[in-house]
Amino acid sequence: MVGSPFNGRWACYAHAGGERNATFKLFFCFPPLDGDPTVGCYGEGHMGGSTWRERLGAWKEILRTNKLVEQADSLNAEYVVDFDMEEVEKSLRKEVVEKASDTNGGRALWISKRWWRYRPKLPYTYFLSKLDCSGVAAVVFSEDLKRAYVTMKEGFPLEYIVDIPLDPYLFEIISSSGVEVDLLQKKNIHYLLKPIGSxxxxxxxxxxxxxxxxxxxxxxxxxxxxxxxxxxxxxxxxxxxxxxxxxxxxxxxxxxxxxxxxxxxxxxxxxxxxxxxxxxxxxxxxxxxxxxxxxxxxxxxxxxxxxxxxxxxxxxxxxxxxxxxxxxxxxxxxxxxxxxxxxxxxxxxxxxxxxxxxxxxxxxxxxxxxxxxxxLYIGLPDAKQRIRIFGVHSAGKKFADDVDFGKLVFRTVGYSGAEIRNLVNEAAIMSKQMKQWDDVKA
Ligand SMILES: Nc1ncnc2c1ncn2[C@@H]1O[C@H](COP(=O)(O)OP(=O)(O)OP(=O)(O)O)[C@@H](O)[C@H]1O
Ligand SMILES: [Mg+2]
Missing domain, CATH: 3.40.50.300 (P-loop containing nucleotide triphosphate hydrolases)
Known part of the structure; x- marks a missing residue:
């Protein structure tokens, strides 16, 4: 742990050091008293296999014995805990993966088939308050843990996207509110939507x-x-x-x-x-x-x-x-x-x-x-539309030189799209049969 000035106050760094079984040191710098910045409290210990949570617990315990808890927890805290974000992310991922195994990826699969383009974004704080009042049914994390796809228990819309900061306490809140948790893998995403253009x-x-x-x-x-x-x-x-x-x-x-x-x-x-x-x-x-x-x-x-x-x-x-x-x-x-x-x-x-x-x-x-x-009344196609329908249904077919849709249009007044399709199809069948006859004759 390293102490350093932070916003004019002194910060306590709960530095993780990464390694398990590492010897760890606690060093608390009290705010400078009477202009003496060197006053400090120093602790050292060994924590076998500790997680950042345990270290945080130990740290809080020391604060408590030193009667400094209020100063660390309140809004005007004298001390700030700085987390090693990499470790927090790792542990969040581990917890999400562990929890996700309960659902066997079912929820993520379900989520991946949805049309998230149309879901509104929910600010993170609203999301927390929804969690607080048990309004959330399921949370599916994106692979990079930066986003969550949230399904509410009721209301409109039922589903939201939440951009989540790396909040060390998030998982505790989620698991205490009994929400279904899953992790979305990129390979699951089925619907990469085209944007709706002009x-x-x-x-x-x-x-x-x-x-x-x-x-x-x-x-x-x-x-x-x-x-x-x-x-x-x-x-x-x-x-x-x-x-x-x-x-x-x-x-x-x-x-x-x-x-x-x-x-x-x-x-x-x-x-x-x-x-x-x-x-x-x-x-x-x-x-x-x-x-x-x-x-x-x-x-x-x-x-x-x-x-x-x-x-x-x-x-x-x-x-x-x-x-x-x-x-x-x-x-x-x-x-x-x-x-x-x-x-x-x-x-x-x-x-x-x-x-x-x-x-x-x-x-x-x-x-x-x-x-x-x-x-909306969808009537019979007019001349221009008939030409286009001829075009649609004859795409990819070969034509004799004298076929002119411009002329055919006048002979197909009152035809519906289905009739035009049928006409083109009949013509194709006839040409096939005529070719067969020619082959037989030859
Ligand atoms: N406007 C159109 N453009 C292109 N093709 C058309 C058009 N109208 C009909 N067709 C062709 O005719 C076929 C049958 O049309 P469709 O089944 O949509 O008719 P419908 O209006 O639903 O008729 P119904 O009222 O009898 O159900 C289509 O599959 C399509 O190939
Ligand atoms: Mg129909």
């Missing part, structure tokens, strides 16, 4: 879907909300909760949702209305399950395709379907959520998207604003 970039990500500008505008709006739902939450602005995509069959509604799931990098729960009517499991339970998954992963999307199967007008007549329908309504309203205080806000960060080609058959109660706030 509008043009985003459209190029979705280049296989050809849709009107209003769809992309809505997507922009949704994504900017999803990036930071807190900004709406803080201002108490309720964002769009439900979006209905409607339009003739084969215009790309399902394709849009699938691409959104793939490209947005957001948690996405995908279901089809027909799934809820089979007899395996009650539809209402499945609806509740889907929404609870989405909420736990908020901000997230829930997509229900062919929603008319559960929210059609006829759904009310059949008692089982009615239960499913009512579960859907109450999930959209967020009323039955049992979590408590934050139920409304939790609800906000889950965006419900549904698609149907029979919008007029939907129950009016379902489509009212507050449940479905936006309706």
């Amino acid at each position: 509008v043009d970039e985003r459209q190029s990500m979705y280049k296989e879907v050809v849709l009107g500008g209003d769809v992309w505008d809505l997507l922009d709006e949704l994504m900017s909300y999803m990036k930071n739902p807190m900004q709406y939450y803080e201002k108490e602005v309720a964002f769009v909760r439900g979006v209905l995509l409607s339009g003739p069959p084969g215009t790309g509604k399902t394709l849009f949702a699938r691409t959104l799931a793939k490209e947005s990098g957001m948690p996405f729960v995908f279901a089809s209305g027909a799934e809820f009517t089979d007899s395996e499991k009650s539809g209402a339970a499945r609806i509740n399950e889907i929404f609870s998954i989405a909420r736990r992963n908020a901000p997230s999307f829930v997509f229900v395709d062919e929603v008319d199967a559960i929210a059609g007008r006829h759904a009310r007549k059949d008692p089982r379907r009615r239960a499913t329908f009512e579960a859907l309504l109450s999930q959209l309203d967020g009323e039955k959520e049992k979590v408590g205080v934050d139920r409304f806000s939790l609800r906000q960060a889950v965006i419900f998207i549904c698609a149907t080609n029979r919008p007029d058959e939907l129950d009016l109660e379902f489509v009212r604003p507050g449940r479905i706030d936006r309706r």
Whole structure:
């Protein structure tokens, strides 16, 4: 231990020296009394296999016998303990690894599959106070121990990122509050997200879907909300909760949702209305399950395709379907959520998207604003869009010299995307067969 002036006071260095079984020395410098800076207290001892904690304990003990504890612990302490940070880090790592073995890496694996880009940062002091009031369920440390991924027991958002300083006392606080601890290894990280770029970039990500500008505008709006739902939450602005995509069959509604799931990098729960009517499991339970998954992963999307199967007008007549329908309504309203205080806000960060080609058959109660706030009609593609759809589906295929999509467009008025795809495909099949016939003839 080395004594040195520190902020005008004298500091006691609990210098670790690194080696186990090392002889260690205690040297306390009292504040200069009567202008005599040399007054000091000197101690020497041998501590077999001591950790910094034990040495700190011993040090405190000496302080206690010298009646100096208050001076070391209080805010206006006369003495400052300076830790050997390398040793503190080593011991923190050791403790985290030991504790993490209880979870078998399960929690870290779970964390690594999450979309942390969308999680807000929590200041370290708030994190400590959350630990103090047992609000934290799990802490997963990053490999370099500089960051922790924290899952709260409840509230919104449920997950935060905390930048942690090398705090010697952190682990004690964590283990005394009974939190699940795990260590994240880099090799576990599955989702290295692409940053969300400009509008043009985003459209190029979705280049296989050809849709009107209003769809992309809505997507922009949704994504900017999803990036930071807190900004709406803080201002108490309720964002769009439900979006209905409607339009003739084969215009790309399902394709849009699938691409959104793939490209947005957001948690996405995908279901089809027909799934809820089979007899395996009650539809209402499945609806509740889907929404609870989405909420736990908020901000997230829930997509229900062919929603008319559960929210059609006829759904009310059949008692089982009615239960499913009512579960859907109450999930959209967020009323039955049992979590408590934050139920409304939790609800906000889950965006419900549904698609149907029979919008007029939907129950009016379902489509009212507050449940479905936006309706987007995806119509048949116009001439320009048809040319682009031809382009998408004929990519990588060889063409005869006289094929001109500009001309074909006039012969495909009223075609949907699916029909154009089919046309290109049929042409490919025919060309293959014709080649076979030519081969046979030759
Ligand atoms: N706008 C589009 N751009 C590119 N391809 C499209 C487009 N619309 C449809 N297609 C092609 O047609 C296929 C079927 O489309 P999709 O399943 O998305 O239609 P849908 O609107 O969901 O129809 P339905 O209402 O019958 O469910 C897609 O997989 C895609 O290959
Ligand atoms: Mg569809």
